[in-house]
Amino acid sequence: MMKEKQYTIKDIANMAGVSTGTVDRVLHNRGEVSETSKKKVQEVLEEIHYRPNMFAIGLAGKKKYLICCLIPKYQPNDYWYFVAQGIQQAAEELNAFNVKTEYIYYNHSSVESYCNAGKVLLTRKPDAVLIAPNFRKETLQITQVLNEQQIPFTFIDVNIEDTGAMMYIGQDSFQSGYIAGKILMNDYTRDKEIVLFISEYDQNSFEVQMQRRLEGFMKYLSDKCDHLIIHEVKLKGENYNEDKQALARFFKEHPQVKMGISFNSRIYQVGKFLEENKIRFSGLIGYDLLPQNVELLEKGIVTLLIGQRPGLQGYCATKVLADKIVFKRDISPMKYMPIDLIIKENIKYYVESYNL
Amino acid sequence: MMKEKQYTIKDIANMAGVSTGTVDRVLHNRGEVSETSKKKVQEVLEEIHYRPNMFAIGLAGKKKYLICCLIPKYQPNDYWYFVAQGIQQAAEELNAFNVKTEYIYYNHSSVESYCNAGKVLLTRKPDAVLIAPNFRKETLQITQVLNEQQIPFTFIDVNIEDTGAMMYIGQDSFQSGYIAGKILMNDYTRDKEIVLFISEYDQNSFEVQMQRRLEGFMKYLSDKCDHLIIHEVKLKGENYNEDKQALARFFKEHPQVKMGISFNSRIYQVGKFLEENKIRFSGLIGYDLLPQNVELLEKGIVTLLIGQRPGLQGYCATKVLADKIVFKRDISPMKYMPIDLIIKENIKYYVESYNL
DNA sequence: CTGTTAGCGCGTTCAA
DNA sequence: TTGAACGCGCTAACAG
Numbered sequence: 001m002m003k004e005k006q007y008t009i010k011d012i013a014n015m016a017g018v019s020t021g022t023v024d025r026v027l028h029n030r031g032e033v034s035e036t037s038k039k040k041v042q043e044v045l046e047e048i049h050y051r052p053n054m055f056a057i058g059l060a061g062k063k064k065y066l067i068c069c070l071i072p073k074y075q076p077n078d079y080w081y082f083v084a085q086g087i088q089q090a091a092e093e094l095n096a097f098n099v100k101t102e103y104i105y106y107n108h109s110s111v112e113s114y115c116n117a118g119k120v121l122l123t124r125k126p127d128a129v130l131i132a133p134n135f136r137k138e139t140l141q142i143t144q145v146l147n148e149q150q151i152p153f154t155f156i157d158v159n160i161e162d163t164g165a166m167m168y169i170g171q172d173s174f175q176s177g178y179i180a181g182k183i184l185m186n187d188y189t190r191d192k193e194i195v196l197f198i199s200e201y202d203q204n205s206f207e208v209q210m211q212r213r214l215e216g217f218m219k220y221l222s223d224k225c226d227h228l229i230i231h232e233v234k235l236k237g238e239n240y241n242e243d244k245q246a247l248a249r250f251f252k253e254h255p256q257v258k259m260g261i262s263f264n265s266r267i268y269q270v271g272k273f274l275e276e277n278k279i280r281f282s283g284l285i286g287y288d289l290l291p292q293n294v295e296l297l298e299k300g301i302v303t304l305l306i307g308q309r310p311g312l313q314g315y316c317a318t319k320v321l322a323d324k325i326v327f328k329r330d331i332s333p334m335k336y337m338p339i340d341l342i343i344k345e346n347i348k349y350y351v352e353s354y355n356l
Numbered sequence: 357m358m359k360e361k362q363y364t365i366k367d368i369a370n371m372a373g374v375s376t377g378t379v380d381r382v383l384h385n386r387g388e389v390s391e392t393s394k395k396k397v398q399e400v401l402e403e404i405h406y407r408p409n410m411f412a413i414g415l416a417g418k419k420k421y422l423i424c425c426l427i428p429k430y431q432p433n434d435y436w437y438f439v440a441q442g443i444q445q446a447a448e449e450l451n452a453f454n455v456k457t458e459y460i461y462y463n464h465s466s467v468e469s470y471c472n473a474g475k476v477l478l479t480r481k482p483d484a485v486l487i488a489p490n491f492r493k494e495t496l497q498i499t500q501v502l503n504e505q506q507i508p509f510t511f512i513d514v515n516i517e518d519t520g521a522m523m524y525i526g527q528d529s530f531q532s533g534y535i536a537g538k539i540l541m542n543d544y545t546r547d548k549e550i551v552l553f554i555s556e557y558d559q560n561s562f563e564v565q566m567q568r569r570l571e572g573f574m575k576y577l578s579d580k581c582d583h584l585i586i587h588e589v590k591l592k593g594e595n596y597n598e599d600k601q602a603l604a605r606f607f608k609e610h611p612q613v614k615m616g617i618s619f620n621s622r623i624y625q626v627g628k629f630l631e632e633n634k635i636r637f638s639g640l641i642g643y644d645l646l647p648q649n650v651e652l653l654e655k656g657i658v659t660l661l662i663g664q665r666p667g668l669q670g671y672c673a674t675k676v677l678a679d680k681i682v683f684k685r686d687i688s689p690m691k692y693m694p695i696d697l698i699i700k701e702n703i704k705y706y707v708e709s710y711n712l
Numbered sequence: 713c714t715g716t717t718a719g720c721g722c723g724t725t726c727a728a
Numbered sequence: 729t730t731g732a733a734c735g736c737g738c739t740a741a742c743a744g
Binding site: 387414415 | 713714715716717719720721722
């Protein structure tokens with residue numbers, strides 16, 4: 001707890017018997033310095049624990065920092081919109097420290113779009129990068145370049161391993177699926193039937209995430225529930241009318257099914273259908289606090305939403321990057337978000353504090 | 357998306373036709389400024405979105421700020437310990453802005469101790485104050501002085517109304533009790549019995565908070581559950597042996613009871629007893645992530661913990677105060693924490709990110 | 713009451 | 729190769 005003296009370059013200059021200019025030159029190995037001066041300064045530096053004053057650096061160097069965020073293109077109020085909100089809030093706080101953020105969007109179902117975004121990213125010469133990674137192979141191409149150029153980066157939402165990322169921020173998908181299973185099967189009695197609303201997408205990383213949730217869910221079922229009948233309805237999630245037909249077909253055939261789950265954030269599609277057709281589920285679980293989902297939760301049509309704090313993810317990831325590049329602070333490389341269990345009765349407080 | 361010009365006090369001075377000194381004076385309402393100058397500057401400030409350069413503030417400011425925190429004395433890992441952790445984290449971040457924090461502890465069951473702490477507080481001449489208020493009347497005495505001296509303060513955990521507090525941060529106790537009711541009564545069938553583990557304390561504010569939780573809980577029961585048999589066991593929470601006897605007595609008489617709840621953070625006492633006596637509850641609910649509670653949750657003895665993010669409360673309260681005194685930023689006067697529902701399967705991620 | 717000014721620690725230019 | 733000097737934006741002391 002003793003307060004170490006804060007040495008300045010002036011102190012160092014005095015101690016080494018040179019001028020501040022020279023000290024600066026050896027600190028940044030810039031310009032020509034004689035071997036003798038260099039040695040003198042380095043000796044002093046080894047003795048003391050010099051910690052440059054970051055404020056002075058920020059003030060003097062008109063240095064601007066750029067953080068680039070590679071994320072899926074979003075619509076108002078969808079999942080990535082909230083992530084962007086969190087990034088935005090961090091950006092505002094960081095504004096004062098000459099940190100600018102820039103978004104590069106990609107279409108989350110197009111490899112090509114992702115690659116292009118990656119190329120654009122590199123042309124921007126960012127000081128740090130936040131990536132919502134989508135395709136493994138293509139991501140590795142990007143991160144390789146970033147590593148070569150010593151540009152720190154973090155992953156958000158989905159993790160890609162062995163890339164040298166500074167940090168991953170997101171949720172444990174398997175476990176969240178497991179929990180969903182436990183809660184949906186709370187009233188489990190031997191002869192219940194359930195239906196999974198599965199999305200049909202290409203093989204991208206987000207799909208992998210949903211796959212993990214599904215695996216966690218099935219794990220719970222196989223651990224704890226025997227003789228369960230599990231139905232599946234595939235939804236495209238793009239054309240509601242088409243999906244409506246699929247749902248109608250299903251419920252005509254299986255009117256007795258009263259429990260269901262979706263592993264993506266579009267449970268509202270199912271909810272909407274159920275509402276329109278006055279079908280009452282005893283358990284309907286979905287992900288994420290999209291306004292449509294929230295509304296259905298409040299109406300009692302959806303019974304549980306699993307939240308993963310997209311805003312906080314964006315906020316933390318951005319702050320962590322800034323800490324790294326502006327203040328040279330390091331942090332732990334992994335941060336799992338809480339798996340928030342949200343019901344009708346506590347939704348209000350989650351929506352209110354969404355931008356934490 | 358247009359890059360706003362970064363205005364400096366020099367710009368403002370020019371625009372307002374005064375000097376930088378005057379601008380500084382109105383920004384920090386320091387020193388004497390004529391009404392006319394003040395008005396001119398304020399007009400400019402309203403037009404532009406002035407964001408001071410934090411680097412410059414950090415570099416130039418020799419001013420030290422002091423935030424005093426009046427909170428209950430704590431033991432490692434109890435509720436207030438986590439609050440203090442959050443404060444500490446904020447303190448570290450604020451360190452760079454010359455903000456120091458200081459704790460003043462009181463014994464949460466002693467009015468006298470609370471008053472003394474209040475007196476000490478005022479002698480410290482703080483720039484801002486964080487209070488975990490306990491006794492209403494005594495709190496009013498403290499806040500009156502603070503108001504006179506124009507020292508901003510926030511309440512945490514428990515709110516005391518009509519005091520001119522900048523902000524209250526805490527949980528909606530009634531609603532959290534209501535939710536507890538809903539979840540405990542999830543398997544509700546007409547003839548179930550439940551037991552409430554009630555604490556016996558003096559009439560302090562924390563007791564009031566538990567009272568509200570109880571009220572919320574009873575509200576749910578009276579709304580949704582008829583013909584319920586509700587037992588009560590009073591626990592002192594200080595001498596385990598004594599409480600053990602009370603519990604033993606109760607369970608000897610009512611071995612059929614399998615659901616219970618405690619409205620304070622000491623459900624671990626009950627859990628410990630149940631574990632020792634191999635009594636298995638189908639539902640046991642408590643508050644807060646104390647390590648003992650977490651352990652029992654993981655073992656499956658406690659089935660649900662309600663979390664209220666003590667760390668975040670401390671963190672936010674401290675940051676908000678600093679925002680006020682250092683950066684003159686104001687914020688909304690009320691912040692409800694989410695009511696986190698924590699079960700065996702998601703506890704891990706809450707413990708890990710406790711210091712958010 | 714108000715304007716001026718000297719730093720804060722560092723980066724950078726410009727003479728020497 | 730080096731030192732001196734200026735400026736980044738803001739605070740606070742000081743002189744008027």
